[in-house]
Amino acid sequence: MSLVPYRKNTWLSDPFRELENLQREMNRLFDFSFANNPFGETTLLGSQWSPSIDIHESKDNLLVKADLPGLTKDEIEISVQDNNLIIKGEKKKENEVQEENYYKTERFYGSFYRTIQLPSEVDENKVNAQYKDGVLSLTLPKKENAKPKQIRVNIK
Amino acid sequence: MFDKLKLNSKNDNAVVVLPNTNIYDQDKSIVLSLEMAGVDKESLDVNLEGNILRIKATKKKEDIPREYQALYQERQVVEYKRSFELNAEVDREKIEAEYKDGVLKVFLCKAEKAQPKKIAIKV
Structure with missing residues (x-):
């Protein structure tokens, strides 16, 4: 058996890997320039800044958190319309x-x-909002009919 | 080498972010205002080492009750880190900082000699 010289990462040994690398690099480039522009303004896709959010759900409530640094309470407007939350x-x-x-x-x-x-559907009259240290927390109680119901089935 | 790696991996689930910063002149100081939402005030650390002003903070752990389940998450556990090089204009002894509404403001007082002096012109 003859020995074959070991070549690391050359396109000869694995041409597809090079292609994958290229694709990864291109993705990274696009992600960087269009979506994650750190300066928020003047990107090609949408020139707006929008806050990052988290949504958590429990049996009775939805909890929404949003990062909104550098605002005051009065500058934030929250509404619920047709089951959409608008911040x-x-x-x-x-x-x-x-x-x-x-x-x-x-x-x-x-x-x-x-x-x-x-x-799920929420009761827009009972939304509780808090703003502290640049983080907005919203608790949205679910409507009665949106809560999961346990139905006991009688087995005869 | 491994020691170094260990040091760096201390907080490996924290995403480090450079906070967006504005720098401006205001009266007798230069103000840095950094956007850092939801920072744990205890972790806020502003320190000066030679000419380098280092600002570090970690985001507060979310106190989400047990019964909640995450549906959607964009906000990550974040560590904010940024450093600035100061020039001779800044008085090292007079650096103040305040944190409010998710914004950290660092006031760098200008040294006496850097403040514009009015020169009276004699006619």
Whole structure:
């Protein structure tokens, strides 16, 4: 048996791996430039910033958390419409600062809007909202008819 | 080498994020304002090492009751980290910080000599 020289990662040994690498790199490039632009503004796909959210569910409630740094309570507007939760508002610039005094602006300002389809019907009159340290927490109680029901089946 | 790796993997489930920052002049200071939502105030750490100002904070652990189940998650456990190099303009002794509504503001006081001096012109 003859010995074959070991070549690491050459396209000869595994041409598909190179293709996969290329694809991965391209994906990374696109992810970076379109979706995860850290500066929030002027991307090709949508020029808006929208808050990141988490949704948790229990038997009786939905719990929605959103990261909204740098806002005040009055700048956030929450509504429930046709089983969609709408979080919107406007982020205002620090008004005491004049434009020419900025060295760097990376933070996003302007209006934002986010709609979240809720997984079950909620009672919009009983929504409880809290805003603390830039995090918005919403507790949305489910409607009676949306709660899971246990039906006992009698076996004869 | 392995020691180094160990050090780095201490918090391996935390995603490290560079907080978006604005820097501006305000009166006698230069202000850094960093967006860091939901930070645990205890973990906030601003320290100066030579010319490097390091800012570090971890996000507060969410206290979600047991009966809840995650349906959808975009917010990750995050560690915020960013450092800035200061020039001679900044008075090292007078650095203050405040955290409010998810924004950390660091006030860097300008050193005496960096403040514009009014020169009276004699006619």
